[in-house]
Amino acid sequence: MCKYHYWRKIVSMTTGKSKPTTPQPPLEDVVEENKQVVEEIHDAAQELAVVHAVLATETMKAKPSDDTKEAVKRTKEVKTKLKATASKLAEATEVLEKHVAKLAHKP
Numbered sequence: 001m002c003k004y005h006y007w008r009k010i011v012s013m014t015t016g017k018s019k020p021t022t023p024q025p026p027l028e029d030v031v032e033e034n035k036q037v038v039e040e041i042h043d044a045a046q047e048l049a050v051v052h053a054v055l056a057t058e059t060m061k062a063k064p065s066d067d068t069k070e071a072v073k074r075t076k077e078v079k080t081k082l083k084a085t086a087s088k089l090a091e092a093t094e095v096l097e098k099h100v101a102k103l104a105h106k107p
Contacts, residue, residue, distance in 0.1 A: 027100045034093035041086035048079040 025033075052075035059068055 027096065027103070031093060031097045031100055034089060034096065038086050038090045038093060041082055041089065045079050045082040045086065048075055048082065052076050052079060 052072065055068070055072045055075060058064075059072055064072075
């Protein structure tokens with residue numbers, strides 16, 4: 001699901017301003033899905049770190065082109081961005097999880 005539709009779904013579930021056209025999954029399912037996405041992002045960041053290490057090592061063995069140097073630099077930047085995104089999603093998931101817990105305890 002793209003980010004736009006995901007957030008639109010969350011807004012419609014929390015504000016009631018628009019009626020969803022399809023049945024919405026329980027919030028507990030959304031929390032679990034978010035947790036899985038966080039893990040997938042962390043895994044991708046780790047894989048990218050390995051790729052970066054290999055590229056950085058290989059470029060030291062020979063004279064790399066400017067494109068190769070830029071690719072090595074970009075892998076490090078993307079890895080950092082992935083980790084930051086995972087952290088933001090993990091924080092949002094924690095907030096959502098707390099709200100779900102509060103809803104579950106309301107009479």
